[in-house]
Amino acid sequence: MSCSLNLKNFSYKIGENKEIRNINLNLSHKEKIAIVGANGCGKTTLLDIIAGVKSRSGGELELFHQKIDSLADYKSVRDFIGYLFQDSDNQFLCPVVIDDVAFGLLNEGIEKEKAYLKAKMMLEDFNISNLQDKIVYNLSGGEKKLVALAGVLVNEPKLMLLDEPTNGLDEDMQLKLVKILQQIDKSIIIVSHHREFIDKIVDKIYKITDDGLVLIS
Ligand SMILES: Nc1ncnc2c1ncn2[C@@H]1O[C@H](COP(=O)(O)OP(=O)(O)OP(=O)(O)O)[C@@H](O)[C@H]1O
Ligand SMILES: [Mg+2]
Numbered sequence: 001m002s003c004s005l006n007l008k009n010f011s012y013k014i015g016e017n018k019e020i021r022n023i024n025l026n027l028s029h030k031e032k033i034a035i036v037g038a039n040g041c042g043k044t045t046l047l048d049i050i051a052g053v054k055s056r057s058g059g060e061l062e063l064f065h066q067k068i069d070s071l072a073d074y075k076s077v078r079d080f081i082g083y084l085f086q087d088s089d090n091q092f093l094c095p096v097v098i099d100d101v102a103f104g105l106l107n108e109g110i111e112k113e114k115a116y117l118k119a120k121m122m123l124e125d126f127n128i129s130n131l132q133d134k135i136v137y138n139l140s141g142g143e144k145k146l147v148a149l150a151g152v153l154v155n156e157p158k159l160m161l162l163d164e165p166t167n168g169l170d171e172d173m174q175l176k177l178v179k180i181l182q183q184i185d186k187s188i189i190i191v192s193h194h195r196e197f198i199d200k201i202v203d204k205i206y207k208i209t210d211d212g213l214v215l216i217s
Pocket of ligand 2: 086163
């Protein structure tokens with residue numbers, strides 16, 4: 001089976017002194033998994049490293065069959081990865097909602113009219129067309145999360161890294177997100193404390209512990 005992500009004897013530092021070791025993970029093509037663990041155990045840091053925002057301290061990392069040895073190696077795979085940050089304020093690149101959602105498409109070289117049409121359709125899918133001309137920083141927490149999610153999904157990444165995607169979402173939006181993520185035929189890693197939510201979407205659940213990454217479900 002084609003594999004999207006492979007971590008072998010992988011280790012990384014969290015904070016100044018602690019190192020997480022023994023991370024072994026094989027994410028198959030179109031597989032959906034969740035990573036759970038206590039506050040501060042290193043979930044977001046792990047996603048940051050997979051996304052190429054931070055560096056690991058040891059072990060091997062392969063993305064889309066390519067060995068990643070330094071941040072420079074991300075050049076050929078970066079466009080395949082969609083990362084929803086835990087803190088939505090870190091996500092936005094443009095002040096106006098519709099510009100932000102269209103940004104990735106325009107960056108890929110998609111024609112302006114097509115990019116904006118696709119971005120508008122994405123906002124419609126999330127029932128947030130009313131937000132399209134608003135300033136992102138003035139949105140509520142849940143609205144920011146929805147706009148950030150729309151901006152990730154619109155690019156149709158092959159690997160999605162979603163850090164606490166339900167944070168701030170009301171019950172209806174959580175159910176809608178479950179349906180959207182169930183239907184998406186891509187590789188997904190969800191980090192979440194929301195067990196009921198992830199149980200509806202993922203095939204496997206891993207936990208970060210002092211002994212490394214452990215399959216718990
Ligand atoms: N830039 C940094 N400088 C110093 N310490 C950091 C930095 N980034 C993260 N840490 C520390 O690394 C540890 C892991 O942080 P991380 O954000 O990965 O945790 P998490 O598992 O995502 O937690 P949560 O469930 O609260 O989101 C924390 O103790 C945090 O304080
Ligand atoms: Mg986190």
